[in-house]
Amino acid sequence: MKKILKYSLFILGVVSFVACDYVNDPFQGGGTNPGDTTKIYRNILIDDFTGHKCVNCPEAAEMIETMEGLAIFKDRIVAVAIHTGFFANAFAAPFDADYKTTDGEDLAGVFGPSQFPIGMVNRIDFPNDHLKGYQSWPDVANQFVSEETAIDIKPTANFNASDNSFTIDVDLEFREDLSGESLKIVVMITESGIISAQTSHTGDILDYEHKHMLRGTTNSTIGESVGSNGMTTGDTETYSTSGPLPSGSVAANTHFVVYVYNTATQEVLQVEQIDLI
């Protein structure tokens, strides 16, 4: 018995010594962007399920801004703030605005957020682990930093101020063989610069600036199939969509988020954002 105790204490001591990492310098420098201009990298779509009465949601929005500012994610983050759920309901003033959309509710129906804030990173890990806390977004996004895209998306936007309408033309190029996959393209309309009330830890912020707010889609959240010209490496395709700007949207603050996803996994293969003007 004495031997057992002696060995146990020895094992405990060894494990204690080797299984602890003490950190003296908490911060990294924000990482390094791969920066190889000959390559086209996979971008990162952050779906941020949010609401103006959600007290922790400004932290999630701050996380998106932090990520956008990190060298490692430079020009690689595309964010969409989807106002949905109880916290996004219209309440008494100053929370009487209704920022829910039909398309946002469709996305909430598919992905099922039940706590807020919560989000998705390229919509990976569907259907059981796709909803991720905002503190995990940088860690999860990190896996895409050095990954080249399987499909290149080049959108262009045209705005007709006379009737407040737009046209989005998209050039697609397959850079990997994706034959046999079921892929669809979706074009989302988002808007920044919306000044409206938001609950926060420090109280209600009446002039909070909401960014990347989902206003709708041009072709539903399901989207339209791509690959009519083949999906092997080098195949190209064009896609076009048009319509009126959502009522009340400011053209100068409007963006279009174009992405291609795999319908079997819901995973977003590539995403690009373009400003309307």
Added chain:
Amino acid sequence: MKKIALGLFALFSITSWSQTINTGELHGNFQFDGQLYVRDSILDPNSEAYPDERFLGQGFMNLIYTRGGFTAGVRYENYQNVMVGFPQGYRGEGVTYRFLQYNTHGLDVTAGNFYEQFGSGMILRAYEERGLGYDNVFDGARVKYSKNGVTLKGLIGRQRKYFDKSTGLVRGFDAEIFLNELLPSMSENQTLITIGGSFVSKYEPDNSPIYNLPQNVGSWGGRINVQKGGLGVYAEYVYKINDPNADNNFIYRPGEGLTFAVNYANKDFGFVVSGKRIDNMSYRSERTAQQIETLINYIPAGTRYHTYTLPALYPYATQINGEQNFQVEFTYNLKKKSFLGGKYGTQLFANYAYAGSIYKEQIDANTEIGQAGTDGYKTDWFKLGQVQYYQDFNVGFKRKLNKKWKMTFTYLNVKYNFDLLNKGSTDKDMIAKAPSIIYLNEFVLEMQYKIKPKHYLRFEVQGLFSEQDSVGRSFDQLGAGSMVLGLVEYSISPHWFFSIQNIYNFGNPNEEFRLNYPYVNVAYSNGPTRVQLGYGRQPSGIFCVGGVCRFVPASNGLQMSITSNF
């Protein structure tokens, strides 16, 4: 009614059976819960609790086979789809638990899934609480060895995360020594002493582009349990090295915790005095996991757990980021045939519990409390924390009045920190701005009446009287304010059970929400199988853990439950 019950059995139930396979035995249990959701435009104007599926159901079946020292088990779970209010990660179905285990000459080896606890669980406890959707079971290997009063445990594994596993790996070792058995000189001693020590470490890769994170986070603890006659003393201390995570806002401060309990009981009198101090003890195998996911440790609430409906509407949950808590509980039995005790005797009980923050102050003038990437704050063990989280004083008695009647009466006085427990406010917020406290006076009167052999009636009248309930409830008005409850149950042992209940939220500050929440229930039991049907309204709630909130909407519908074991 009997035909209906038999029909339900034919549809759903597993026939009660137990059989021997060679010399082994197979046992199991089955449960199914489902709800047909009914649209209720008053409770749920935006249809948040009205799923597209209309009917949702979830359940499981366990099978355990034993033969001699060998045991094997498997559990199948299905969530089709997961019911409203449960974590959505459970969507799906599959085998979530399987293990092989053998036990011989004090050696116990398990491969596959296992639950485990070191000490009181402050640095390791894997368990399942199905009603909450909580299951942090390990998948790996565990070895236990017991001899001469010494029990050694070692384990390695990954924890369950819905239908997947945590990214982190957990290793642990525990030793517990019963001195009276180990040391011959103490074998006749009337004082029984057990000591123990644990070490746990988790490994999780560092993928952060922002922080340098510790990939191996170790924790350790020591404990002692002394028992003499009716008196018992338990104390445990744990420590954890830097573990920046989503719960503590990525601060690098080490964690520590101390818990103690002194209890005494004799034939007529009993008391428990317990307390704890927790500082930054969130410990998960996935540092950004949410709510109840992948917790390695468990810290009990340290307040009385109320099972009556209205008191249970304002529960307290342990604050793993930091908490001071103490509790005192007394029971006293008044003698039979005494002036106060009456013919059959009377039990008196009282309980007081307090929970609040630990004392926190800024590290320096430029660093906010809890600021990410710092040590978070300074504290002092001997100062009371600035924020009160919860306080509960309850007192009551149980008494048999005559051969037909029994009664229990409880009075409760509760202070409930609404900002913390419903909105997820942090200590920093509440130190800067005093939180909203809801003051509650509650009573519960329960009466039981024996009509004749096997026929019983049970009545409950509950009242919850709320003060300052509109404070801080700028939007969550449903269920606010005072309410009363009435319940009548009729049971015919051993098969039938009927109940009807109504909650009336008469004191809601918003007249529109002064609603009734009626609910009727019927259950039929036959041996180990029980079928239950209920219909009515359920009130809403918001639950927050670590700054992330989950809204459980009010709902209306038909609920069914089937349980069986063999």
